[in-house]
Amino acid sequence: MSKLRFIDAAVITQAVADLCVDANICIGADMYAALKTAHGAELSQLAKSALQDLLQNADIAQKEKLALCQDTGMAVVFISIGDTVHVQGNIEDAVNEGVRQGYHKGYFRSSVVSDPIKRTNTQDNTPAVIYYDFLQGDTLKITVAPKGFGSENMSALKMLMPSDGIEGVEEFVVQTVKAAGANPCPPIVVGVGVGGTMEKAALLAKQALLRDIGTPHPNPFWAEFELRTLSRINALGIGAAGFGGKTTALGVHVLPYPTHIAGLPVAVNIGCHATRHKTKEI
Amino acid sequence: MDTIKIKSPVSNADIAKLRAGDKVLLSGVLYTARDAAHKRIADLMRDNKPLPLDLTGQTVYYAGPCPAPPDKAIGSCGPTTSSRMDVYAGGLIQKGIFRVMIGKGDRNGAVIDAIQQHNGLYLAAIGGAGALISLCVKKAEIAAFADLGAEAIYKLTVQDMPLIVAADCKGGNLYELQ
Numbered sequence: 101m102s103k104l105r106f107i108d109a110a111v112i113t114q115a116v117a118d119l120c121v122d123a124n125i126c127i128g129a130d131m132y133a134a135l136k137t138a139h140g141a142e143l144s145q146l147a148k149s150a151l152q153d154l155l156q157n158a159d160i161a162q163k164e165k166l167a168l169c170q171d172t173g174m175a176v177v178f179i180s181i182g183d184t185v186h187v188q189g190n191i192e193d194a195v196n197e198g199v200r201q202g203y204h205k206g207y208f209r210s211s212v213v214s215d216p217i218k219r220t221n222t223q224d225n226t227p228a229v230i231y232y233d234f235l236q237g238d239t240l241k242i243t244v245a246p247k248g249f250g251s252e253n254m255s256a257l258k259m260l261m262p263s264d265g266i267e268g269v270e271e272f273v274v275q276t277v278k279a280a281g282a283n284p285c286p287p288i289v290v291g292v293g294v295g296g297t298m299e300k301a302a303l304l305a306k307q308a309l310l311r312d313i314g315t316p317h318p319n320p321f322w323a324e325f326e327l328r329t330l331s332r333i334n335a336l337g338i339g340a341a342g343f344g345g346k347t348t349a350l351g352v353h354v355l356p357y358p359t360h361i362a363g364l365p366v367a368v369n370i371g372c373h374a375t376r377h378k379t380k381e382i
Numbered sequence: 383m384d385t386i387k388i389k390s391p392v393s394n395a396d397i398a399k400l401r402a403g404d405k406v407l408l409s410g411v412l413y414t415a416r417d418a419a420h421k422r423i424a425d426l427m428r429d430n431k432p433l434p435l436d437l438t439g440q441t442v443y444y445a446g447p448c449p450a451p452p453d454k455a456i457g458s459c460g461p462t463t464s465s466r467m468d469v470y471a472g473g474l475i476q477k478g479i480f481r482v483m484i485g486k487g488d489r490n491g492a493v494i495d496a497i498q499q500h501n502g503l504y505l506a507a508i509g510g511a512g513a514l515i516s517l518c519v520k521k522a523e524i525a526a527f528a529d530l531g532a533e534a535i536y537k538l539t540v541q542d543m544p545l546i547v548a549a550d551c552k553g554g555n556l557y558e559l560q
Contacts, residue, residue: 102534117495141552146403146405146546149405150508153508153511153514154510154511156511156514157508157510157512157513157514158513159512160513160517161458161512161513164454164513164517165451166448166451166454166457166458166516167457167458167512167513168458168510168512168513169458169460169510169512169513170445170446170447170448170457170458170459170460170512170532171446171462171512171518174459174466207448207449207450207451207457208448208449208457209446209447209448209449209457209458209532210531210532211532213444215419221419221530221531221532221533222489223531250462250463250486250509250510253463281466281488281557282486282487282488282489282506282509282557283463283486283487283488283509284509285486285509285510285511319521341486341506341508341509341510341546342486342487342488342506342557343506343546345558368392372509372510373510374510
């Protein structure tokens with residue numbers, strides 16, 4: 101057995117805090133480039149000016165150290181733990197303390213309520229939504245993806261029938277984006293999870309949003325599905341800010357997974373024009 | 383494309399001339415209110431209790447801003463999804479409160495009808511441009527419901543806030559023009 105590597109939980113807290121600040125202020129280089137391309141291609145005056153505003157917004161956020169969006173989201177945190185890593189301390193507490201510190205330091209909005217019905221604000225944006233998985237080796241990888249609810253609310257899941265096939269999946273994705281209209285702050289990123297069980301499909305859809313924009317799925321069948329669906333979505337004409345125009349989505353990202361003989365779960369998770377996520381390896 | 387400069391509170395003359403798709407730069411006073419503040423206002427009105435401030439004729443901005451960093455009037459301050467306030471908007475417009483609304487995304491038929499019947503106006507801000515919009519805010523103070531934090535009613539003084547007319551008093555709707 102390889103030698104264990106010990107990582108103090110305080111190191112995780114610091115990394116999560118830094119990632120919360122970075123993700124909320126600095127747009128990903130891939131997203132910025134995609135917005136620029138969309139701006140160059142746009143013919144509608146209103147949509148072109150909206151794309152210009154979104155690019156300028158990203159510049160201002162970075163320069164003035166302001167959050168890209170007032171909805172600094174619920175912090176979704178993915179922790180991948182190397183199999184020879186041992187964390188000293190409580191990982192969940194460490195992550196939540198990182199969120200608490202990062203949101204305070206960045207002057208970010210506290211958007212989390214402690215009970216979904218009673219709705220009392222926790223005042224520090226905790227708790228985060230945390231997912232764990234395992235890697236080979238001695239590193240620990242942390243991704244923070246603050247998720248705003250303008251786009252989260254427009255997401256949807258449906259248990260299709262196997263006979264619905266790829267056409268059924270495509271139709272459900274397109275109809276979900278159509279119903280979302282201007283609400284998720286287009287141009288959007290469309291994360292699609294296909295297969296697994298109900299909750300697996302939803303998690304895949306979320307994870308699909310973490311892929312660099314414009315990177316196709318490695319399997320040609322799914323890469324073609326992504327392109328075909330993207331072109332149907334952009335033909336909807338919702339456009340930037342919902343003001344009409346060519347670019348409603350910057351990308352469609354699919355993650356398929358084996359499923360049951362009786363089922364075809366499909367989840368669509370919509371990401372906004374910034375689709376914020378930052379990763380750090382320790 | 384021409385940009386029309388208007389003042390808030392918005393005059394009846396300005397409301398009458400604006401049409402869906404017009405580009406506007408708005409200056410003046412706005413009041414933020416979103417889900418929780420609307421619920422409180424609706425509950426007070428249902429119980430025939432007075433509101434904490436007179437909002438008649440005022441403009442509402444559906445927004446819950448980030449806290450102000452030390453050197454700024456306010457933090458990031460973009461629009462939230464307006465349709466969540468549709469359930470309250472019709473009743474308020476009828477009473478002359480928040481007849482001019484700023485948010486993002488389409489409204490339901492009842493709100494579009496109320497805008498037409500009561501000489502209202504719905505303006506769209508650029509969803510996701512919170513940092514850019516925050517620079518238009520020159521002054522921000524809590525006006526009511528301080529305990530709601532980001533969901534409190536803030537009185538904002540804005541200068542040249544970029545907006546698009548989304549629904550006008552003649553029934554025009556930007557989101558249906560597409």
